[in-house]
Amino acid sequence: MLEAANLIKFYGARQALAGVSFSAEPGEAVAVLGMEGSGKTSLMRIFSGFLAPTHGTVRAGGGDPRRAATRRGIGYFVSGNPLPLQSRTGDYLRFRAGLKGVPSPASAAAEAAALCGIEGALGARIGKLAPEEKARAGLAECVLADPPVLLLDDPLSGLPPEEGKRLRGLLGEIMTGRAVLFACGSLEDADALCRRAVILDQGRVVADGGIAAIRDRNIEERVIALEIASREPVREALRSVPGVRGVSVTRLAEGLAVRVTTPAGLDLRQKLTRVCGDRGWVVCSMRLEPVRVEDMFPKIAARATQTRRMP
Amino acid sequence: MNAFHFAAVLAALVRKEADGALRDPVILFGAGFLSLLGGIAFSLGIVGGDAARDVFDSVILSMLFLSILIFPVVSMRSFSEDSAAGALETLLTAPVPPFAAVFAKYAGAMAFVLVYAAQGALYAWLLSFGGGVDGRAVAHALLALAAFGSIAMSLGVLVSALASSSVAAAAGTGGILLFLTGIGEWYPSFGVLPHAKRWIAGRPDMPGLAYFASVTALFLLYAWLAVNSREGRRPARNEVVRRRVTVTGALAAAGVVLLLVQAAVLHIHEYPPRQGLLRAPKILFMPLLFALGAFVWSALTWRAANRARRAAGRTRIQRYATITESQVMKAPRYYYEENRRARRRVWLAAVLAGAAVLGVNGAEGAYSEAERINPLVAELRVRRIFPRADSLVAGETPEREKNTESAEGAERGERLEFSRPRLRAVLWAGLVWLPLAWVLAGAAAWWLGRE
Numbered sequence: 001m002l003e004a005a006n007l008i009k010f011y012g013a014r015q016a017l018a019g020v021s022f023s024a025e026p027g028e029a030v031a032v033l034g035m036e037g038s039g040k041t042s043l044m045r046i047f048s049g050f051l052a053p054t055h056g057t058v059r060a061g062g063g064d065p066r067r068a069a070t071r072r073g074i075g076y077f078v079s080g081n082p083l084p085l086q087s088r089t090g091d092y093l094r095f096r097a098g099l100k101g102v103p104s105p106a107s108a109a110a111e112a113a114a115l116c117g118i119e120g121a122l123g124a125r126i127g128k129l130a131p132e133e134k135a136r137a138g139l140a141e142c143v144l145a146d147p148p149v150l151l152l153d154d155p156l157s158g159l160p161p162e163e164g165k166r167l168r169g170l171l172g173e174i175m176t177g178r179a180v181l182f183a184c185g186s187l188e189d190a191d192a193l194c195r196r197a198v199i200l201d202q203g204r205v206v207a208d209g210g211i212a213a214i215r216d217r218n219i220e221e222r223v224i225a226l227e228i229a230s231r232e233p234v235r236e237a238l239r240s241v242p243g244v245r246g247v248s249v250t251r252l253a254e255g256l257a258v259r260v261t262t263p264a265g266l267d268l269r270q271k272l273t274r275v276c277g278d279r280g281w282v283v284c285s286m287r288l289e290p291v292r293v294e295d296m297f298p299k300i301a302a303r304a305t306q307t308r309r310m311p
Numbered sequence: 312m313n314a315f316h317f318a319a320v321l322a323a324l325v326r327k328e329a330d331g332a333l334r335d336p337v338i339l340f341g342a343g344f345l346s347l348l349g350g351i352a353f354s355l356g357i358v359g360g361d362a363a364r365d366v367f368d369s370v371i372l373s374m375l376f377l378s379i380l381i382f383p384v385v386s387m388r389s390f391s392e393d394s395a396a397g398a399l400e401t402l403l404t405a406p407v408p409p410f411a412a413v414f415a416k417y418a419g420a421m422a423f424v425l426v427y428a429a430q431g432a433l434y435a436w437l438l439s440f441g442g443g444v445d446g447r448a449v450a451h452a453l454l455a456l457a458a459f460g461s462i463a464m465s466l467g468v469l470v471s472a473l474a475s476s477s478v479a480a481a482a483g484t485g486g487i488l489l490f491l492t493g494i495g496e497w498y499p500s501f502g503v504l505p506h507a508k509r510w511i512a513g514r515p516d517m518p519g520l521a522y523f524a525s526v527t528a529l530f531l532l533y534a535w536l537a538v539n540s541r542e543g544r545r546p547a548r549n550e551v552v553r554r555r556v557t558v559t560g561a562l563a564a565a566g567v568v569l570l571l572v573q574a575a576v577l578h579i580h581e582y583p584p585r586q587g588l589l590r591a592p593k594i595l596f597m598p599l600l601f602a603l604g605a606f607v608w609s610a611l612t613w614r615a616a617n618r619a620r621r622a623a624g625r626t627r628i629q630r631y632a633t634i635t636e637s638q639v640m641k642a643p644r645y646y647y648e649e650n651r652r653a654r655r656r657v658w659l660a661a662v663l664a665g666a667a668v669l670g671v672n673g674a675e676g677a678y679s680e681a682e683r684i685n686p687l688v689a690e691l692r693v694r695r696i697f698p699r700a701d702s703l704v705a706g707e708t709p710e711r712e713k714n715t716e717s718a719e720g721a722e723r724g725e726r727l728e729f730s731r732p733r734l735r736a737v738l739w740a741g742l743v744w745l746p747l748a749w750v751l752a753g754a755a756a757w758w759l760g761r762e
Contacts, residue, residue, distance in 0.1 A: 045400070048400075048404040049403075049404055050400050050403055050404045068406045068407060068408045069406065070406075071404060071405065071406040072406040074404075076404050078397065078400050078401050078404070080397055082396055082397030082398050082400070082401060083398075083401075084396075084398060086760060095323060095327055096405070098319065098320065098323035099320055099323060099324070099405045099406065099407055100405065100406055101316045101319070101320065101406065
């Protein structure tokens with residue numbers, strides 16, 4: 001359904017992709033992870049048919065995406081979501097439905113808007129929509145012709161955490177049953193929506209497999225962030241919990257912000273809660289900080305370099 | 312994609328683009344200002360007591376010149392604005408072939424041209440109160456305006472596809488349009504103005520039609536290529552070097568073709584009977600320009616190719632299939648797309664299309680020039696077309712020309728005669744109501760779009 005074979009892409013003399021190969025079956029969602037400049041957007045643009053690869057072949061939905069007929073079966077969320085701000089949401093969706101050859105653009109637009117929860121915003125100008133609504137409008141455009149393939153280039157980018165969480169629910173819904181490439185910079189988002197990840201570094205695939213396995217293999221430490229309503233010195237008490245590797249404390253107006261570093265495979269949240277409770281400190285909040293792709297990169301990149309150097 | 316679906320998609324795209332052009336307050340206010348200037352030319356003609364046809368011709372010519380200021384503003388929005396907003400990616404990843412997107416931009420801009428040209432019909436209608444202009448002359452003039460607009464808009468779409476900013480696109484389009492207008496003074500068959508003037512004067516001819524249609528088609532073809540060659544859609548560096556080699560060859564071939572076409576035209580018309588070909592330097596101008604261009608291009612190409620070869624330490628261009636990953640990293644500029652042959656064919660076709668357009672118009676120009684230099688050619692032409700009309704080359708003014716002149720004189724008619732209230736109404740309409748209509752349309756567009 002989605003297939004890249006030895007994709008190489010140059011922009012002039014600068015190389016963006018250096019032999020990327022992978023495939024995804026129908027109904028499979030694959031996260032494409034990587035740091036900025038790793039080649040994620042170039043890969044998505046080649047799959048969408050916007051760019052031509054310098055070398056290699058790409059197939060999406062069973063055909064070459066450079067052909068207009070193939071692109072009818074692809075829903076593409078463009079990085080940065082560049083929608084026409086002056087257009088009304090409904091007009092824009094109807095126009096795009098017309099371009100996709102949907103028999104009844106008006107009803108297709110209404111259905112997509114209902115699916116994405118923006119029925120009430122159809123009459124509003126896109127420029128006036130809230131960031132979450134704008135992202136939903138972009139996603140509605142993707143699902144207009146019920147495409148079997150979705151290419152989502154960082155749809156959660158720039159959204160506040162709460163809105164991002166809500167949008168993740170919608171993404172999970174529209175990704176079901178479709179072959180999806182989901183490019184993003186957050187491992188947490190990828191983990192919530194996909195089982196498999198392809199990680200790019202300098203245009204190369206440095207890891208391809210189950211997200212949980214990749215994380216376990218490449219993350220050494222996790223951080224637990226706490227807010228404690230107390231002025232007492234907490235560092236030593238928390239440091240004494242077996243497994244804790246480090247504690248940093250910042251004074252807030254009403255209490256302390258504490259970051260506790262632990263080994264990746266060890267969840268110490270219950271133990272930390274107990275220690276705080278024993279001393280009478282009120283824990284206002286506690287959360288396991290999401291793993292960012294950047295956190296895994298030193299290890300993944302080092303391993304990839306080592307592999308390449310081997311004869 | 313079947314034909315019906317394609318037509319529906321194209322209609323949707325054109326509607327959107329036309330909407331954008333006709334609802335832009337800046338464009339409408341600008342058109343209002345130009346309409347005011349046109350109205351001044353119109354009023355001065357009437358007050359000066361000119362014949363109806365003279366007033367009409369002068370107002371249409373002023374509309375044509377003034378349109379050089381507004382047409383680039385309309386066309387500048389097309390690709391450069393999309394590109395700046397990131398919307399080009401959305402457009403080109405829709406299931407629409409790029410040439411449909413290019414054509415839709417052009418057709419949408421042409422909607423404005425048609426509305427602008429329709430203003431000429433309103434001037435003719437106003438003149439009908441004082442004597443009137445022949446309906447056929449009005450149709451020819453409007454056709455000339457639309458044809459001029461067609462070239463301007465296709466050029467605008469091309470420049471917009473090449474430029475990164477809207478302002479640069481407008482300035483570039485305006486500059487080239489001025490050049491195309493001005494070159495007519497020196498080399499009539501390549502200038503837009505001589506063709507348009509002939510049409511406005513009521514002589515819509517085949518060379519003019521060939522000129523307007525071929526140049527528009529050429530600009531649209533190049534715009535399509537430009538869209539497909541934007542950053543990232545372009546092939547790798549090595550392909551660029553190869554393309555330059557191809558273009559060099561094609562340019563040289565085009566120069567030769569052009570020279571042969573012109574020589575053939577001159578030979579068919581038995582020119583020059585007794586003079587050397589060098590007596591007509593303008594005839595040789597285009598082929599010489601081509602030859603010079605080909606030489607410069609070829610020098611640049613080989614310089615670039617040699618530098619690239621030295622950089623990679625290789626002696627010949629290597630095929631991708633034999634390349635290893637480490638070589639890719641060491642000498643990236645040597646790797647080109649697998650579809651290089653198809654791309655080369657497209658570029659070759661583009662250059663040949665350009666040569667054909669220049670050839671068609673150049674041949675016509677060469678003939679006209681020959682005709683101007685040697686009256687015998689004109690006589691021969693008449694003799695070939697009308698074998699029995701020997702009397703036409705006897706040295707007197709040909710009957711055909713006499714007829715044309717007398718017909719023109721009749722068309723121009725007498726001076727305009729208005730009753731006083733009608734004169735006031737016509738002047739008000741030309742000077743105030745027409746510009747005001749544009750301004751009101753602009754205000755309405757601004758009001759509706761301000762939410």
